Amino acid sequence: MKLARRLQAIKPSPTLALNSRAKALAAQGVDVVVLAAGEPDFDTPDYVKQAAVDALRAGFTKYTPTVGIPELREAICRKLEKDNGLRFTPEQVLVTAGGKQALYNFCQAVLDEGDEVIVFAPFWVSYPDMVRLAGATPVIVNTREEDGFAPDPDAIRRALTPRTRAVIINSPGNPTGAVYSRAALQGIADAVRGHDCLIVTDDIYEKLLYTGERLGISDVAPDLVPRLVVVNGMSKAYSMTGWRMGYAAGPRPVINGMQLVQDQSTSNASSIAQKAALAALNGPTDTIATMVVEYRARRDLFVNGLNALDGIRCRMPEGAFYAFADVRGLYGRSYKGKAITGSMQLSEILLDDFRVAGVPGDPFGAEGYIRFSFVTSREVLGKGLGRLNDLVQALR
Ligand SMILES: Cc1ncc(COP(=O)(O)O)c(C=O)c1O
Structure with missing residues (x-):
């Protein structure tokens, strides 16, 4: 075949x-x-399940806009402001079937043949293959355990080329569980600052923290926010892996491009799961x-x-x-x-x-x-x- x-x-x-x-x-x-x-x-917490039951009973079982229901996009904006100090408008948010779909749509929307994306190793297994599926090339920058698995800024500089379209950051990271320090994030920011590329921050594990605080790249480099694409989801923090609920927030043209990909592939994420995600984001954090x-x-x-x-x-x-x-x-x-x-x-x-x-x-x-x-x-x-x-x- x-x-x-x-x-x-x-x-x-x-x-x-x-x-x-x-x-x-x-x-x-x-x-x-x-x-x-x-x-x-x-x-999955009971109050989240209840919201899904209520949605079903109320007949909330039809297509929604591809981008997601307005109240969920607004709740995501509030979450990003409260937790991450990031101000996005609902038009800059796309609701997806898991963080995975957000990353996939990003690659399809942004990458051409010959483009490159910098990925730090050890990496989540899907990053390089999603880049390859879009016809582009993952450029791997190795990190060392003795550096807390944070990348060496000089190694990033050496990896950047005119074809670099994005750098992916994942802290806390899969598979290492490493959380980048302020200095590590500053090192990344300094290395990419002069280079016209997007920065994807995959924050899916942000709530699962055991020591100290977690900073995002936007905390150390607010000047880079205009080219930041935040990817997150409900899977890990709310035990909702099977519900397939994620989202991306970023520059309007990128989000619009990702929406186009989603329009012509899966359309909206599940209407019921969206109501559940809304309850999760608006609910208690205990x-x-x-x-x-x-x-x-x-x-x-x-x-x-x-x-x-x-x-x-x-x-x-x-x-x-x-x-x-x-x-x-x-x-x-x-x-x-x-x-x-x-x-x-x-x-x-x-x-x-x-x-x-x-x-x-x-x-x-x-x-x-x-x-x-x-x-x-x-x-x-x-x-x-x-x-x-x-x-x-x-x-x-
Ligand atoms: C680093 C990382 N990003 C994103 C995801 C995607 O999760 P989901 O599609 O369930 O939101 C995972 C799942 O294992 C992950 O480990």
Whole structure:
């Protein structure tokens, strides 16, 4: 079967693939500790569900404007002003089916063949492929764990070319959980300031913070706001992954372009989910706070547990819900007579023989690491640590 050439440049999402393999094993009755998912285990808050029930009962089940219902766009503007100090008008907001669609629409609306987008590694797996699907080229700037996974401004300067159309920032980041410091953000701002490109800030994990404050690029460089595209959504903060609710805010021409893409592809995000998102944004914040307290306890338990294992080292993440463990200390040891040489091989052994699902670092642009999500109960995390210990003990 002949398929489009553009598909040859992209790969299936390895996180989704590993997660479904682990879930398939679990469905067969195999006792798998699944630490591969990128979604909260908490249920969607009741007041959010109730708003969806009310919308259904009221017959709010028809098309809405592609851009989203006016009251939701207004609520998003209020949220951006309150939380991020950003002033956008509702016309600068597009409601999408998840942050993912916002990013996809952005790439389709802005990028041409030959254009480049700077992506910092380790990166969320979808960024480079979304750029490629638009015919453009992701330019990867590597970061170092000892710098808190923040990019070196000189490396950004070297990566910028006349073809650079955008830079993507993600703090707290997936897969590292790193939160950029003021200095790190200033470094990025200084590097891109003289260059005519857009800045995408993917703030999807902004509420999941364990230490100190989180700043955005707009806090350190207000002069760059006119070329800022904010992407966010309800999935992580409100445990609403399945509802598919996200949004983007940015310069009018960019948002209009993204709307055009959406007009001719999916039209509006679900009308019912929009009402639920409205309730989430207008509702109390204590459900988020409760989740964060629990995530912090899980983070401490799990990351400290990882660091107690000989050959595994893990930086304490300041945000999101991922432990990004450096497993290179296990390389060279052997399992069943075969030397360990990579994180993919290690992840496969871990799933097949020890029944723990994590995601190898290579697809995140960081070979040598395995990402474990800690969005599961402390009991399950403890069990996972026990099995990781079994693996370490089994290596020679
Ligand atoms: C960094 C990052 N951005 C965006 C998303 C998109 O999430 P959603 O489409 O559910 O809003 C994810 C989901 O895993 C993510 O990790």
